[in-house]
Amino acid sequence: MRETVIDLDHVSASEGILEHVEEFSLTVRRGEAVALVGSNRSGKGLALKLCAGLWTPSSGSARVLDVDPAAASDEEVLHLRRRVGFVFAKPALISSLNVFNNVALPLRYHTTLPEAAIRDKVMACLAECGVELFHDHMPDGLTMGDGRLAALARALVMEPDILFVDEVLFGLDAEDLVCARGLLAKYRREKGLTIVVSINAPTALFALMDRLVLMRDGRLVAVRPPAEAARMDDPMVGDFFGNN
Amino acid sequence: MIAWTGRKTVEGVAYAADILFLSYLTFKELFSPVRRGRHEALRGIARQILFTGVDALPIVGALALMLGLIVIIQAGLALPEVGADAVLANVIVVALVRELGPLLTAFIVVWRSGTAICTELGNMKVGQEVDALEAMGISVVRFLVMPRMIGVVVALICLTVYFDLVAVIGGFGVAKVKLTTPFLAYVTEIAKALSTSDVLITVIKSVLFGFAIALICCHHGLAVGGSTTEVPQQASRAMLNTVAACLVLDIIVSVSFYV
Numbered sequence: 001m002r003e004t005v006i007d008l009d010h011v012s013a014s015e016g017i018l019e020h021v022e023e024f025s026l027t028v029r030r031g032e033a034v035a036l037v038g039s040n041r042s043g044k045g046l047a048l049k050l051c052a053g054l055w056t057p058s059s060g061s062a063r064v065l066d067v068d069p070a071a072a073s074d075e076e077v078l079h080l081r082r083r084v085g086f087v088f089a090k091p092a093l094i095s096s097l098n099v100f101n102n103v104a105l106p107l108r109y110h111t112t113l114p115e116a117a118i119r120d121k122v123m124a125c126l127a128e129c130g131v132e133l134f135h136d137h138m139p140d141g142l143t144m145g146d147g148r149l150a151a152l153a154r155a156l157v158m159e160p161d162i163l164f165v166d167e168v169l170f171g172l173d174a175e176d177l178v179c180a181r182g183l184l185a186k187y188r189r190e191k192g193l194t195i196v197v198s199i200n201a202p203t204a205l206f207a208l209m210d211r212l213v214l215m216r217d218g219r220l221v222a223v224r225p226p227a228e229a230a231r232m233d234d235p236m237v238g239d240f241f242g243n244n
Numbered sequence: 245m246i247a248w249t250g251r252k253t254v255e256g257v258a259y260a261a262d263i264l265f266l267s268y269l270t271f272k273e274l275f276s277p278v279r280r281g282r283h284e285a286l287r288g289i290a291r292q293i294l295f296t297g298v299d300a301l302p303i304v305g306a307l308a309l310m311l312g313l314i315v316i317i318q319a320g321l322a323l324p325e326v327g328a329d330a331v332l333a334n335v336i337v338v339a340l341v342r343e344l345g346p347l348l349t350a351f352i353v354v355w356r357s358g359t360a361i362c363t364e365l366g367n368m369k370v371g372q373e374v375d376a377l378e379a380m381g382i383s384v385v386r387f388l389v390m391p392r393m394i395g396v397v398v399a400l401i402c403l404t405v406y407f408d409l410v411a412v413i414g415g416f417g418v419a420k421v422k423l424t425t426p427f428l429a430y431v432t433e434i435a436k437a438l439s440t441s442d443v444l445i446t447v448i449k450s451v452l453f454g455f456a457i458a459l460i461c462c463h464h465g466l467a468v469g470g471s472t473t474e475v476p477q478q479a480s481r482a483m484l485n486t487v488a489a490c491l492v493l494d495i496i497v498s499v500s501f502y503v
Contacts, residue, residue, distance in 0.1 A: 054378070054379055077381070081378075084379075086376075088375060089372075090371055093376075094373050094376070095368065095373060106380045106381075108283055109281045109284060109380070109381075151376075154380075
């Protein structure tokens, strides 16, 4: 059996009045692809941050790559961050750096690679994400879709063990979505990448997922493979998949 | 009234503690032996020196020239009337070099760069850029605060020296139209009146003002939540608090060294 990379056990947390998660439990194994699914304010965004170790739970325990971020030392947390890639709902590219320098930033910060190697790696990653033409553009000159693909390149350039993508559909057009889906499938197949995403609408990306984690009002409703989830006898799930 | 005073005192102490904690974290990063991100930090420092120092040269120069002219012409005309023309150089050193130079340069940096730092960091918070840095394991203090602090301190020291030179020399050059004192005699008197401690204290003030401007403005920028409307509010608070902090620091240094 593959090792557990994320283990949330009866976790509760709140992010101001915006989102809350109550008694949420989830286990993700290495190489799995899992989607946290629900409407806006269902708590999936906060659950994603808890999974990534970016938010400290008020109760329950959370372990990511065998590290409890709330109890770990600064060095352990730093090591964890290097092994985890996170793409926020907004592109969140550093506005004073161009796209190339944004993607190169984690490599320059965390590795001792020479500049030539960084250049090759960054350009290859940008090409995979389909945004290599914008390498010298500043973030404010990009569309939301291109910005998010550049943010995806920044998250993948460190070759993380787990990739988290918040609101994976946000700002992507059909072409961007095909590119993102192909890229995630390739990384999963070739590098065994574990993928956890949050989604607020039905999408072709479900075909890539092993399990859907259905959420409502901060609580876990069910965990099912996509085909089974679509057939669930639940009004919220029925609304979500357009069965009602 | 008592409750209000108590509440404000507690808020003030908590605010000062936040600034001191940010200072501690910044100095910890500054003296950290870790080489991680040094290249990016140096780029940040160079960028900050360019924006705060080099770009401010015209406005600082113009203000120094006008202020120097006013002080020199007023002192140069009024002092001989009371038979005190021998102390002209001392008055200029006390007024321009010791006090007005460091303080007015600091105010210009607060208005130009302090608000810019606060607004930039505030917008970065709103755009989740700060969250992204944390998610990548990049220290926000090392990447954002420390380079700004070093950049502002270096730029402020240079700008203050530049302000003093333009005010004392340039101001006299313009005021010469009305004054009869020869230039060489004026410079000799100024050099005599200016002690090493004056220069040292001016530099100390610039360093302290630089720390205060950078840290307070970074603190307010990073205190922005998720809303764009908070950015101008925090920038306004940062400007007022930084000006107040510079005045308090100026009084403390002046009283400590001159009284």
